[in-house]
Amino acid sequence: MAEPEEALASASTSGRRPNPRWAQYKRTFYFLRRNSLAMVGLGILVFWVLLAITSPLFPGPSNALTRYCGVPAGTPANASLGCSPVCTYPVGTPPTAGCYQVQAASPSVVAPTIRISNGGIDLGPLPLGSLTVSSGSVYFFNLAPGLVKGAPWSLGIAGAVVSSGAVIGLMLGAVAGYAGGATDEVIMRFTDIFLAIPGLFLVLVTLSVLGSKVGTLDGRVEILIAAFVITWWPLYTRIVRGQVLVTREQKYVEAARASGARRARIITRHIIPNSMYPVFVQMSLDVGTVPLLLAAIVFLGYQIWPVIYFPEWGTLAAFSVENVSTFVTCTSCTFPWWQIFFPGACLFLFAISVNFLADGLRDALDPRLRR
Amino acid sequence: MQMWVYIIRRVLLVLPVIIGVMTITFLLISLVPLNQRVSAAYGGGGRSSFSQCEPCPTGQTGNCGGHVGQCINPQYAAVVHKLGFDQPAPVQWALYMERSLTLNWGYTNPSSEASTGAYLGHSTYPVIEVLGWYLPYTLELALLSLLLILALAIPIGNYSAVHRNRPADQAARVMSFSGYALPSFLLGVLVLLGAAFLAGGTTPTCNFTSTHYLQFYGSWPPATCLPGDVYPAWIGSHFQTTPTHFPTIDALINGNYALAWQSFYRLLLPAVVIAYGYVAGILRFVRNSMLEVMNLDFVRTARAKGVSESQVVRHHAGRNSLNVTVTVLGLTFAFFITGFPVIEEVFGLRGIGFLLALSIQNPPDLGLIFGSTLLFTIIVVAANIIVDVVYAYLDPRVRLG
Numbered sequence: 001m002a003e004p005e006e007a008l009a010s011a012s013t014s015g016r017r018p019n020p021r022w023a024q025y026k027r028t029f030y031f032l033r034r035n036s037l038a039m040v041g042l043g044i045l046v047f048w049v050l051l052a053i054t055s056p057l058f059p060g061p062s063n064a065l066t067r068y069c070g071v072p073a074g075t076p077a078n079a080s081l082g083c084s085p086v087c088t089y090p091v092g093t094p095p096t097a098g099c100y101q102v103q104a105a106s107p108s109v110v111a112p113t114i115r116i117s118n119g120g121i122d123l124g125p126l127p128l129g130s131l132t133v134s135s136g137s138v139y140f141f142n143l144a145p146g147l148v149k150g151a152p153w154s155l156g157i158a159g160a161v162v163s164s165g166a167v168i169g170l171m172l173g174a175v176a177g178y179a180g181g182a183t184d185e186v187i188m189r190f191t192d193i194f195l196a197i198p199g200l201f202l203v204l205v206t207l208s209v210l211g212s213k214v215g216t217l218d219g220r221v222e223i224l225i226a227a228f229v230i231t232w233w234p235l236y237t238r239i240v241r242g243q244v245l246v247t248r249e250q251k252y253v254e255a256a257r258a259s260g261a262r263r264a265r266i267i268t269r270h271i272i273p274n275s276m277y278p279v280f281v282q283m284s285l286d287v288g289t290v291p292l293l294l295a296a297i298v299f300l301g302y303q304i305w306p307v308i309y310f311p312e313w314g315t316l317a318a319f320s321v322e323n324v325s326t327f328v329t330c331t332s333c334t335f336p337w338w339q340i341f342f343p344g345a346c347l348f349l350f351a352i353s354v355n356f357l358a359d360g361l362r363d364a365l366d367p368r369l370r371r
Numbered sequence: 372m373q374m375w376v377y378i379i380r381r382v383l384l385v386l387p388v389i390i391g392v393m394t395i396t397f398l399l400i401s402l403v404p405l406n407q408r409v410s411a412a413y414g415g416g417g418r419s420s421f422s423q424c425e426p427c428p429t430g431q432t433g434n435c436g437g438h439v440g441q442c443i444n445p446q447y448a449a450v451v452h453k454l455g456f457d458q459p460a461p462v463q464w465a466l467y468m469e470r471s472l473t474l475n476w477g478y479t480n481p482s483s484e485a486s487t488g489a490y491l492g493h494s495t496y497p498v499i500e501v502l503g504w505y506l507p508y509t510l511e512l513a514l515l516s517l518l519l520i521l522a523l524a525i526p527i528g529n530y531s532a533v534h535r536n537r538p539a540d541q542a543a544r545v546m547s548f549s550g551y552a553l554p555s556f557l558l559g560v561l562v563l564l565g566a567a568f569l570a571g572g573t574t575p576t577c578n579f580t581s582t583h584y585l586q587f588y589g590s591w592p593p594a595t596c597l598p599g600d601v602y603p604a605w606i607g608s609h610f611q612t613t614p615t616h617f618p619t620i621d622a623l624i625n626g627n628y629a630l631a632w633q634s635f636y637r638l639l640l641p642a643v644v645i646a647y648g649y650v651a652g653i654l655r656f657v658r659n660s661m662l663e664v665m666n667l668d669f670v671r672t673a674r675a676k677g678v679s680e681s682q683v684v685r686h687h688a689g690r691n692s693l694n695v696t697v698t699v700l701g702l703t704f705a706f707f708i709t710g711f712p713v714i715e716e717v718f719g720l721r722g723i724g725f726l727l728a729l730s731i732q733n734p735p736d737l738g739l740i741f742g743s744t745l746l747f748t749i750i751v752v753a754a755n756i757i758v759d760v761v762y763a764y765l766d767p768r769v770r771l772g
Contacts, residue, residue, distance in 0.1 A: 193391035198709045198747050201727070205744055208735050209399050280615070292554050298715045299556045300728045314554070321560050344557045351552035359544070 015177050021273065026038075038360020044353035052151040061150050063309050065218060143339065146311040147346055153312035154350070157221065158290040161228040162283045168229070169236020170279065176237070177244025177275075188241065194234040200293065203227045207302055217305050223306060228290060239282055242291035243275035250274070277365045284358035288351035295347060317343035372744050376379070377763055381583055381756050390468070392748045396741050399465045403542035403737060405456060411738035412477045413450050423447050476742040483729075483736035498742035502723065506708070506746075507616040509715070509722035512645070513707035517700065519646035520653055525696070527650075528657025532665065533684055540658075559644050559717035641718045645711060653699060660695040664688045694765050698758050705754030709747040 056062065176187040195201070206227035214220050247253065248271060256266050294304075295314025298325050299321065304310055307319045320339035400408060406423045424435035425444045433442035451457055455466040470476070476498040531540035550558075615621055622631035664670065665688050673687045674680075710724025723743065730739035 037544070189387055189391070192388045193395065196388050196392055196748050196752050197395070197744060198706065198751060200712065201709070201744050201747055204727070204731050205396075205399060205740055206738075208731050208740060209402050288552060292552070295554045296556060299554075300712050300716060303731045317554060317557060321556055340557060340560070344554065347554055347557075348549075348552050352548055355548045355552055359548070 003175060010066040028361075028364050032360050035363060037356045038364075041353040041356025041360065044349050045357060048151060048155060048350055048353070050252055051148065052155040055148050055152050058148050060149065062152065081252075091218070113347045143316075146307075146316055147313065147342060150311040150313045150316055150343075150346070153310065154291045154294075154314065154346075157225060157228075157294065158287045159311070160225050161232060161290050162286045164225070164229045165232035165286070166236050166279055168233040168282050169238075169240050170272060170275075173240025174244050174272055174275070175229065177241040178248055178263075178267055178271060184241075187237070191234040191237045194230070195238070199231045200296070203293070203297065204300075204302070206230055207297070211302070217310060220304055221310075225296070228293075232286065235286075236279060236282065239278050240275055243278055244271055247271050247274045279357050281362045281365065284354050284361060288354035291347055292351055313343050313346045317347055341349040374760075374764070378756075378760055379758055385756060389749070389752060390485050393468055393471055393745065394464065396744055397464055400467070400737070401460070401463075405451070407737055408456065409447070409450060409454065411736075411741070412454050412456075412480075426572055445451075464472055471745060476745065477738035479738055480734065480736045483732075483734050496691040498738045499746075501726070501739065502742060502746055505617060505721060505723040505726045508618060508720065509710045509724060510708060511617060511619060511634075512641060512711065512715075512720065512722055515642040516645040516649070516707060517704050519642055520650050520703070521700065523646060524653040524657050525693075527632050528654045529661055529684065529689060529692075531654075532658045532661035535662065543654065546610050547654045550647040550649075551651040553648070555644065555648050555711075556577060556713045556717055558647065559641070559714055562640055562644055563717065637718070637720065641711070641720060645707075645714055649703065653696070653703065656699045657692065657696050661688060664692040666675055667691075667736050694762070697765070698762050701758035701761065705751050705758075708750050708754075 024059050032042075102359050153170075172187050172191070176184045208222065210227070211220060214223055253266060253270050256270050261269075293314065295317050298304060298315045299318035304312070304315060307315050317340070320343055400411075404410075409423075424438050427433045427440060427442040431442060432440065435441040435443050455463055458466070478495045478497055479501055481495045527543050528546060531543045534540055615624070618634040619631050622628070622634055626766050647711040669681060673683050678687070709728060710722055712724035712728040714720070715722045715725035716728045726739065727743050730736035730743070
């Protein structure tokens with residue numbers, strides 16, 4: 001009977017024997033679990049990721065928030081706001097809640113380049129009576145749906161930047177570290193050039209040269225990600241190369257070479273998997289930095305896209321901070337602390353959670369720091 | 372290896388990097404439309420508009436850039452030729468390199484947002500001169516922030532290394548991470564609002580702000596604080612002479628002690644915000660290098676021969692753990708010199724970051740953008756060399772190996 005034997009053989013090679021790499025991950029997680037800060041970070045991170053994944057289930061499209069609009073009486077309605085019919089109010093009166101026109105803007109609406117001031121913009125939860133219409137068109141939108149819809153943007157952009165940076169860094173770093181010699185020199189000098197330009201400026205320069213040429217939200221976001229990746233890949237290349245230089249001298253790599261494995265196989269199966277750990281740590285650190293840097297860029301005045309069409313956390317936070325300025329001049333208004341607090345809290349909790357996680361990961365992966 | 376040989380080798384190694392950065396800026400500039408490149412490199416000859424096309428002379432027909440009936444401005448064509456923008460790319464690259472190396476970094480755009488916001492008036496200035504006006508202010512801020520970071524990071528880092536994984540260490544970790552994870556503009560605005568609220572609308576808060584931000588963040592309740600604190604003082608008429616361009620030092624030289632105090636006072640809050648944001652990284656380095664040194668043999672020997680624990684921490688381990696920290700601090704300072712666009716924008720400080728924040732607005736100032744990129748690269752590269760040399764001086768193994 002050949003059948004049971006065959007089944008047994010296949011079970012022993014693929015089914016029963018645990019993958020050694022998997023056991024390694026389990027051991028790492030065991031050390032990670034003993035670090036309470038890292039577990040708090042992991043908890044917050046899991047919450048954000050779940051929110052980002054489930055955000056399409058919440059009502060409304062992901063690239064246009066529901067707007068509540070109104071203009072003062074006597075002024076022509078600004079059709080480009082996408083609010084029609086428009087409620088009108090006498091100048092100097094607070095808009096009433098019943099008069100708001102609720103309009104779910106279609107995703108295909110061409111975004112007006114808006115920077116509406118005059119104390120007209122509020123990000124709910126709205127203290128409705130506290131605002132007065134002075135002049136110009138006003139629109140409102142609620143903050144909470146904006147933050148929910150913003151989660152996939154923020155996390156997605158951060159994830160895309162970090163993973164593409166890491167992939168480029170892994171490939172170049174592995175080749176440079178393994179090949180050595182002239183290849184190494186060329187790749188690393190090229191990396192040095194990019195490392196020499198301060199990060200924020202490289203992003204800004206790339207955006208100011210490329211960004212203005214693209215007229216769609218998706219195009220802008222792609223350019224944004226590209227600008228970030230240009231800034232980030234050199235760091236990963238340098239880390240991976242340093243790690244590969246250590247790994248390639250290990251006995252198991254020598255054994256693989258002695259057994260006649262091809263170069264590509266040695267790099268992909270032996271060297272890269274064993275050089276990954278510092279990359280993981282750096283990735284989890286950077287994933288928190290990207291939304292912060294994006295917020296800084298928006299704050300500095302580079303508008304990726306108007307916030308109601310692009311409710312990314314950093315954009316929301318920068319937008320709110322600029323808005324607060326208009327509220328400070330209004331003596332009778334309630335200070336809209338929630339406009340700063342909630343987007344800021346989202347950014348802060350995300351960044352600090354990945355930092356805690358990265359710190360714990362570093363301790364768990366480095367045997368010297370384990371105890 | 373002799374020290375000077377090491378220095379020369381280090382400098383030679385860095386030349387390809389600088390050439391590479393210039394090549395990348397050249398490639399980026401090449402993507403910009405021609406007339407913007409011309410005005411960035413030539414400055415429009417001092418005029419606010421320098422047009423490519425003009426109406427044709429009578430009796431001629433032309434087609435200038437799609438405009439039928441327009442001819443190319445002959446002066447414009449002459450400038451394009453003079454700058455070499457009609458030459459093949461390698462020649463243009465060589466000319467660009469030559470202009471960069473001879474410190475001819477182009478001109479500010481008189482119609483850009485930077486020109487208005489930075490009080491340059493509607494005239495054009497050489498980029499390198501404008502950068503020179505703004506750099507000293509950032510230097511003062513960077514120096515103050517670095518001193519604050521030093522004062523915080525070294526004692527706290529040493530303390531958490533000694534009391535590792537105890538509550539104090541964990542608290543220091545949470546504090547420093549929170550500074551890192553908070554967007555700096557949010558923290559800046561909160562600190563500014565808090566300071567204004569605490570001050571109750573009296574004058575000191577006005578000193579933190581420029582005229583533009585005065586009306587927004589300046590005081591609480593608003594509008595009790597009058598504008599008039601216009602910086603940069605060295606461009607305005609505050610002083611008779613501006614020998615150094617450092618606002619505090621210039622004020623001292625001119626004998627205006629009140630203004631000197633004010634210039635210093637304005638830097639305090641931003642420096643605190645910057646230090647809070649950056650102390651996390653330095654703290655980690657201090658803590659980890661201290662932990663490493665504490666495990667070395669000579670520390671054990673010191674303990675074994677009966678040196679007191681505080682003496683070991685302060686003199687044996689502390690001194691030796693500083694080598695790495697010095698390196699990191701040097702690089703941080705170089706990074707600081709490249710400006711704090713966000714903090715300077717929030718606090719209305721007229722440093723080089725503020726200038727860059729203005730120059731990326733619409734319409735952008737390409738001359739300033741590319742000029743500052745070049746300047747910052749040179750600063751970072753130079754700082755790398757200096758740090759390496761200092762490190763080699765402190766630790767002979769580096770230059771021998």
